[in-house]
Amino acid sequence: MSESLVIIIGGTIAGSVLGVLAVAGLVASQTAVKQDQTHSSVIAYDES
Amino acid sequence: MRRLTSPTTVGGVVGLVAAVVILGPALLPGLQLNYDMVFVPELGFGERTLGVDGAVPRAVPNDLVVAALSTVLPGWLVQKLLLVAVFVAAGAGAGSLLPGRRAAVAGALVACWNPWVAERLAIGHWGYLLGYATLFWVIRTAGRARRGEGAAGPLGVVMALAGLSGSTGAVLAVITATAVLLAGSRWPRAWRSWGWAMVVSVLVAASWWFPYLRSEASSSADSAGVTAFAARADTPWGMLGSVLTGGGIWNQASWFAERQNLLISGVALVAVLVACAVAWGDARVRSRPEYLGAAVAGLVGLVAAVAAGLPGGRELVSFVVLQVPGGGLVRDGQKFAALWMVAVSLAAGLAASRLAAASARRHAGRWLSGGLAVACGLLAVVTLPGLAAGAGGRWGSVDLPVDVTFVAERLEEAEPGAVAVLPWTQYRRYDWNDDRVVLDPWQRLLERDVRVNDALPLKDAVVAGEDPRAAEVTRALAAPGDDVLAALRAAGVRHVLLQTDQPGPTLTELQLADAELRIRTEDLQWWDLGDEGLAPARTASRVDHAGLWLAAAGLLLAVAGAAAGAVRRR
Structure with missing residues (x-):
């Protein structure tokens, strides 16, 4: 197998994996962390 | 020219790029104010900044450093410089410990872009982050001192810098230096270097332990804090899986949503385990004190981070917090995962290096072997994309009204x-x-x-x-x-x-x-309210300032030690 073919196949596989993960990660990062919805008259340290 | 392309420089450049991408809008002029990250236009040298006001000295001496820098620079610029310094120092430090530029890129990326850094930024623990960045340099200088390639002077300076980042940075640096200098076989010079590092650390840390021991507050820790601040699962992989990937901070508001995705956090976990396994297979890990020490310190950090979640661990941590002077330092145990992430960063760099070497042996070509090494580092980025651009706009820059x-x-x-x-x-x-x-x-x-x-x-x-x-x-x-x-x-x-x-x-x-x-x-x-019946103000005594004098002596000692070493080498 020629070197250029190895580069193309290897790069495509590695790039695809990273790309899929990046897209999945970006989509997941758009959803808020699940938090208990509580109302308090005081601002809590662990509320976002 | 060689210096410009050295692994240290390459790692530093990666760190600088990571700082720009991660901080994003928070790098614009103005103050970044979120959770415990509080900077002001000009921090003064009040008793609280000096740690002599009788309260628990939580931001000592790091706020003192900010006050000193604020005498010549506006507060917002001091903040930006310190935050960027975290990434550049961590990246360059990781690069300096790794063999070659490819390994440096992967290691620096993981050192700068990981859940521990992300969550501590989100909660505003900038002092912890500076302490974390110094750990790579503690490893480097301690390793050189142990092998006799350099005097203990530079180690003393780095320990002093770690101490200036606050109590957490000082404790992390002491664990790291101890592991690098004393793990495995020991030589007299390793003990001498260790003694030097400890003397400097203890003296610089006097800025916080001295006022803490004199404070009435030192006996009033709340056991509720042990439960509240224990590491938690911020991924579906449980508390241990979360901490293994560098996350698990107790504060839910500092979590990143993508880590709750089974696939994304699963890939991160597998990547960490594979990197560690591949790196452990490298003979250099057991022969070089830097790698062995980082591995030992990393395991210590991992155990400390998850201790409160282990059987009997909560009782043990409670005992330390409530009964041991200064034990409150271990209350937020997840911060010790910093040591683990330093080890993981180096493991990622070593794994990338081995991968690149293996592909080169199969005549895969420079570009493919280099690309594979960089892809190892990029895994850290794609499994935590929400960190980019000021955590997607969670952090920004504002002016005070x-x-x-x-x-x-x-x-x-x-x-x-x-x-x-x-x-x-x-x-x-x-x-x-x-x-x-x-x-x-x-x-x-x-x-x-x-x-x-x-x-x-x-x-x-x-x-x-x-x-x-x-x-x-x-x-x-x-x-x-x-x-x-x-x-x-x-x-x-x-x-x-x-x-x-x-x-x-x-x-x-x-x-x-x-x-x-x-x-x-x-x-x-x-x-x-007027002054009728106003209780007189408590002012700090000369004895209260003794801790600061000890810290100043520690800094002078560190600088003098480094200078004396440099003169001897000439």
Whole structure:
């Protein structure tokens, strides 16, 4: 197998994996962390 | 030219790029204020900054460093420089420990872009982050000292810098230096270097341990904090899986949503385990004290981080927090995962290096082997994309409103007496700060005695505060009806600053009827309670400052040691 073919196949596989993960990660990062919805008259340290 | 392409420089450049991408809008002119990240236009050298006000010295001596830098630079610029320094120092430090540029890129990327860094940035623990960045340099200088390639002088300087980042940085550096110098076979020079590092560390750390031991607060830790601050699962992989990937901070508000995705966090976990396994297979890990020491320190950090979740661990941590002086340092155990992430960063770099070498042996070509190595580092980025651009806009830069700086200037010049800041709670959400939760900034805006409630309100509990003078105000505010103002004066409070745009327990204008309203703006009211029955102010004694003198001696010793070593080499 020629070197250029190895580069193309290897790069495509590695790039695809990273790309899929990046897209999945970006989509997941758009959803808020699940938090208990509580109302308090005081601002809590662990509320976002 | 070789220096420009050295692994250290390459790692530093990766760190700089990571800083720009991660901090994004938070690098614009203005102050980044979120959770415990509080900077002000010009931090003064008040007793709180010096750690001699009798409260628990939480931001000592790192706030003192900020105050010193603020004498020549505006506060916002000091903040940006310190935050960028975290990434550049971590990246360059990781690069300096790794064989070759490809490994440096992968290692630096993981060192700068990981859940530990992300979550500590989100909670505003900038001092911890600076301490984390120094760990790579502790490993480097300790390794050189142990092999006899360099004197212990540079190690002393790095230990001093770690100490300046605060108590957490100092403790992490001590563990790291000990592991690198003493793990495995030992030589007399390793003990000498270790002794030097400890002397410098203990002296510089006197800036916080000395006032802490003298403080009444040192015996008032709340056991509720052990439960509240224990590491938690921020991924579907449990607490251990979360901490293994560098996450697991107790504070849910500092979590990143993508880590709750089974696939994304699963890939991150597998990547960490594979990197560690591949790196462990490298003979250099057991022969080079830097790698062996990083591995030992990393395991110690991992155990400390998850200790409160192990059988009997919570009881042990509770005992340390409540019974051992200074034991409060281990309350937020997840911070010790910093040691683990340093080891993981080096493992990622070594794994990338081995991968590149293996592909090169199969004649895969420079580009493919290099690309594979970089892809190892990029895994850290694609499994935590929400960190980019100031965590997707969670962090930004703002200017303080004019009325805040105006009132601060007037209050600073006002008659003697403490300032109580109301509502009587610790955290704020200002609309001018895009409603981000932030620690009340008034203790840093003013040099004088400012009392803020240091009880920590959580969603489901309150962790008791430790500042005896804040406790006096708590009791005064609980006094019946007309007695409140007199009780506040008896606690040494003459001025009340009311933030009318903030929720929480406060005083009504009716309760303040006997006080003089000095300034009223849209969101602020400054009330003068007068001096009748005002308790005299407590001022720090010469003995209180002894810790600072010891710290200064430690810094001088570190610099003198490095200079003497440099002269000897010539």
